[in-house]
Amino acid sequence: MTFPLPPGACNAHCHVFGPGARFPYAPDASFLPKEDAPKEALFALNDGLGLERCVVVQSACHGFDNRATEDAVAARPDSYRGIALLPTDVEYAELTRLDTAGFRGVRFNFMGHLGRHAPIDDVLSLAARFAPLGWHLQVHGDPTLLTDLAPAFRRCPTPVVIDHIGRIDSALGINQPNFQALLKLMADERFWVKVSGMDRITRLGPPYADAQPFARMLVTEFGDRVVWGNDWPHPNHAGPIPNERQLVDLIADIAPTASARHALLVRNPERLYQFGDNT
Known part of the structure; x- marks a missing residue:
C-alpha cells in the first residue's frame, strides 16, 4: 500500500450475494451472480485491506428481500451499515425496523439492465416518509439520470447520493455535458457522490488514468460530500475485475492529502451513515 489508511476507514459501497442456500435469489431478479459472495468473504477482504467500516448495499439479485444484507450488518453492528432496496409503498414499521437493524438509506436503480424502475x-414520496429517520436516497443510473431527473432530485426532502461518479463516460472528458450536470447537482449541498466505479467509467482499463481526473475533481471541489467504495464483488462488470489492493492504492491519487483522505474515508461516512458519535 502506498499510504496508511486512517483509523475508521470505510468501504462505503459493496454487496453480499447469498449464500443462495440460506438467502435465495429473487425469482424475478434482473441478474444472478455466477457465484455466492457471502459476508465472510467480505469481512476477510475488508479486514485484509484495513477497511474497518463498511456499507453493504442491497443487491438487485436479492430484490426487496434485504435479509442477506441485514445478516451481514448484524454480524458487525458497530462498524457496518446497510442500504436497502424497497418498494415505494413499504410500511413505515418496516422502515423503523430496518433503521434499528443498521440501515441508513434506500437505493433505487435507474439502469436499464437492472429492470423496471419506480x-x-x-x-420522492417514500423519501419524505423516511426523512425523519435521517436516511438518504441513493440513486444509480446511466448519465441521463443527471439531466432528465435532476429537477425531481432537487425536490427530494433528504440527501441524495449519486453512485459511481454518475456512470459518466470518461472518454468524453471533463467538459462533457453529463459531468458538468453532475457538478451542477453537487453545487447543491443536499447532494453527495460516490467516487466508486472508476473501473466502470474507464475506457483504458487499470489503473484508470482516464477516470481518475473525474474522481479527483469531485474530491477537490466537494470534499465534505464524497465517499469511496470498492463495489465488491463487482456485479455486472463489463471489463476485467479490478484488483482490490490497487483500488485502495488509487485513493492516494484521487485524494492526495491526508486531510482529504480522512474526509473521504472517515469523516464523511460517519456523517452520512451515522457511525459512532460522528466526531
Missing part, C-alpha cells in the same frame, strides 16, 4: 414521484 416512478420518480413515488420515490
